[in-house]
Amino acid sequence: MTQRRPLGLTTIYAALLAGALISAPALAAGDYPITPKQRETAQKVAQAGVPLSELAPNAPDTYTVKRGDTLWAISSLFLKSPWRWPELWGMNDDQIKNPHLIYPGQVLVLVKADGRARLQLGRDVTGGTNGDVKLSPRVRSTSLDDGSIASIPQHLIEPFLNEAIVLNTDELATAPRIVAAQENRVWMTKGELAYARGEFTGDSEYRIFRKAKPLVDPVTKEVLGYEAAYVGTADVVRPGSNAGGAQEVPTTLKIGVARQEVGVGDRLAPIPARGYTSYMPHAPSGPVDGLIVSVYGDAINAGQNQIVALNRGSANGMEKGHVLALWRTGRVVRDGTTEANDAIRLPDERHGSLFVFQVFDRVSYALVLTVQEPVTAGDRFTQP
Structure with a gap:
């Protein structure tokens, strides 16, 4: 473990704020490539946190990271929109050069101040009287493949x-x-x-x-x-x-x-050379309206944690890390309260979310993160 000076209230891992998740074996923490866009994002939201209105209704005050957790799953405990987790993890900008990840056993503390919320990383270092627990910030610098948790279920998209x-x-x-x-x-x-x-x-x-x-x-x-x-x-x-x-x-x-x-x-x-794969969860910069082309493999319908192909790619501004909303097409029903028995179309309803992880010229692949009903070819997606 690399020793670091004590860090301030909002100091946590730059990889989370910068949104970097790197797929490369035994990559030293100091070697993480940070893109100008990720650095810009970090600078914009560093120290800011999220408005209290964005917190989940039952957001816990503390949470202990467990093996098998993902940042998405943890953030869903704290946020209404878990893809906004980079805004929740504040830290000092000078840590951008040396990003870090979090590990099982570490304690996350939700700090609320001035109408905003942030996560602080702490650990139980001493047991006080009357059940008091002292939390102390810490960071850890190490290689990526030593048990650190991933942003999303990496094993689902790795193949x-x-x-x-x-x-x-x-x-x-x-x-x-x-x-x-x-x-x-x-x-x-x-x-x-x-x-x-x-x-x-x-x-x-x-x-x-x-x-x-x-x-x-x-x-x-x-x-x-x-x-x-x-x-x-x-x-x-x-x-x-x-x-x-x-x-x-x-x-x-x-x-x-x-x-x-x-x-x-x-x-x-x-077989191509394996490069870095960097994911920064974020909404598209403008409106997006597209359709699911197919479910990967032989399945007709897709559920949570399955892969779908989208009819939008880099030529349409699609990027790795885009978070998209899934919509269920409103049914056509008859208004039985009138003699005319008019046909009316119910409004579309949002029922899930997608995470784009692979982008080609005119097609992208996305992981179904959440969904209420089976997803099929022709279903619509938009910006969240």
Whole structure:
């Protein structure tokens, strides 16, 4: 643990205020990349806290962090809109250079003053008389993968960061493809050999995808991109030779990860280098009105903690970390109180929230954070 000087009332973790959640193994706390936008956000809300009107009705005075908690879950105890947690965690601006996360066992203290609320990090250091407890601020500097809690349930989206891809065109149609298996098998699984043809890039590791399917806008019917279903991974065991010749020898692969059985015709794409993934929960800067294109996988409906594709991407101003509101379309009913028995449409009702974590040109993926009814293709979303 790195020793630090005692910190003031509103000193807590800059990663929370700056909104940084970094996915990188064993990354030292001093190496967190902070973007200019995150720094600007931190400077705007540092020391501010949130208005008392934004607190949840039964917000606790203290809370002890437990293993398995997420910042979203904790913030939902304190806030009506948990995605606003960066505003709740105040700290000194000079800590931006060295962000921190919170850990199981630490005590969070809700401090109310001057019409605003802030969270202070403390711990039980001494037991006083008459049951009094003394709370003392502290910070902790360490690597990311040592038990610190995540902003959102990271395990739910982690596989999609490398596995879910959307292509502007059906590029996989010309990618290297699996053409045969050992002993004339139709399907292959982990540890088995496969043989492939095509233009290989010289990489030793490849992702395996099934034929890409078009993602179609529910209203315009325009193809927004091509979603490739992830199958698994494969390592090159032996390169092919005499490509396209009369005596061509295909490339030999060994199946690694197999999310599902690998088949002849599946396509190959190099495994990209893993970079930093930074999430800053925030509302879109302007109005947003879009529709859910599909539920990821084979499901027709989506519930909490499932992934959906949206018909808005970076070309529409969508960003990682955007929090969106889900709406249920109002039903058409008959007004039985009149002789005309008029048909009327009930207003749309908000019934959930989305968290955008992966953005492509014209399509985004979002995690269903909360929902009251099943989500289906064609459902609407807006800014919160």
